[in-house]
Amino acid sequence: MNLLLRFALGVCVAAVATQGSPTNAPAPKDQRERHLANIRQLTFGGENAEAYFSPDGTRLIFQSTRGEYPCDQIYTMKTDGSDLRRVSTGTGRTTCGYYYPGGKQILFASTHKAGEACPPKPSYERGYVWPIYEGYDIYRADADGSNLVPLTTTPGYDAEATIAPDGLISFTSVRDGDMEIYTMRADGSGVRRLTNRPGPDGGPFFSWDGAQIAFRGRPLGPGAELDDYRALLKDHRWRPTKLELYVMDRDGGHQRQITTLGAASFAPSWHPDGKRLIFASNYKDPKQRNFDVFIVNLDGTGLEQVTFSETFDGFPMFSPDGRRLVFASNRNAKVEGETNVFIADWVE
Numbered sequence: 001m002n003l004l005l006r007f008a009l010g011v012c013v014a015a016v017a018t019q020g021s022p023t024n025a026p027a028p029k030d031q032r033e034r035h036l037a038n039i040r041q042l043t044f045g046g047e048n049a050e051a052y053f054s055p056d057g058t059r060l061i062f063q064s065t066r067g068e069y070p071c072d073q074i075y076t077m078k079t080d081g082s083d084l085r086r087v088s089t090g091t092g093r094t095t096c097g098y099y100y101p102g103g104k105q106i107l108f109a110s111t112h113k114a115g116e117a118c119p120p121k122p123s124y125e126r127g128y129v130w131p132i133y134e135g136y137d138i139y140r141a142d143a144d145g146s147n148l149v150p151l152t153t154t155p156g157y158d159a160e161a162t163i164a165p166d167g168l169i170s171f172t173s174v175r176d177g178d179m180e181i182y183t184m185r186a187d188g189s190g191v192r193r194l195t196n197r198p199g200p201d202g203g204p205f206f207s208w209d210g211a212q213i214a215f216r217g218r219p220l221g222p223g224a225e226l227d228d229y230r231a232l233l234k235d236h237r238w239r240p241t242k243l244e245l246y247v248m249d250r251d252g253g254h255q256r257q258i259t260t261l262g263a264a265s266f267a268p269s270w271h272p273d274g275k276r277l278i279f280a281s282n283y284k285d286p287k288q289r290n291f292d293v294f295i296v297n298l299d300g301t302g303l304e305q306v307t308f309s310e311t312f313d314g315f316p317m318f319s320p321d322g323r324r325l326v327f328a329s330n331r332n333a334k335v336e337g338e339t340n341v342f343i344a345d346w347v348e
Contacts, residue, residue: 079324215248279295
């Protein structure tokens, strides 16, 4: 199974293995990466991804598989890679960690209530597919992982959650039979559906002021592709498809398409100026296997490539002050498929 295609789905899933001691030595500089200065590698070995800043910009939350834990768990660390802490239960599979406003609480999705063991990997008898584990629910915990509380208990996949400054949570769910975007209050109440179109809408990410949500999607009309999508989803699977970026108001209104790249574009997040999205896409690769980070204006203009690695770069997020960018990458890999977390100073 190709790791790059796994990331292309845009669902927050990553498997991470072992990690050595971090160093502050800058990674080699590609002169084309003019927006990135002083690139530092924060994790070393295995597969590390989905690192997101705390509200004060001092810590990162990410997912990892390591040590005695056979599948993804949630960890936090300082932005220099030190003070690593596991904050999930150590059972089941987890994904999509994020900090609450104020940084004293976190949320993430986990399957541990459905079973302590890792959920089984899907069969590929119907081709390349990705699991949409129905055991995923979203949980809130204190920043150290204590006082774990479920926010969703509805049957079916609930994951990919991010939070607005006022505590409103956006997330992806298949509770109504399709992959759609919802919001709920910080305590899990007041669930509201925002999207309502056939196809894989998901990966919602609030703007810094909480007024808008960026997401990835692919609306599907009647036909073979929609039939295949629905059949797989009933079996808790999803086949990778081309994805574009969209933006909507926090109440689901004013939905508009941002990109028309005809590729797998995913993991959008916001520049703190509120005028641009940064995201990953494979559209520059004719074989659509290699992903890089791009930035684009909200009207779709000004598309610019940010990373130029010959392998995967993705899951970018700006620090709250816009001075740093964190992302996951296969660059500097010691073995094929190794993915690590990197941080860089942002240069306009």
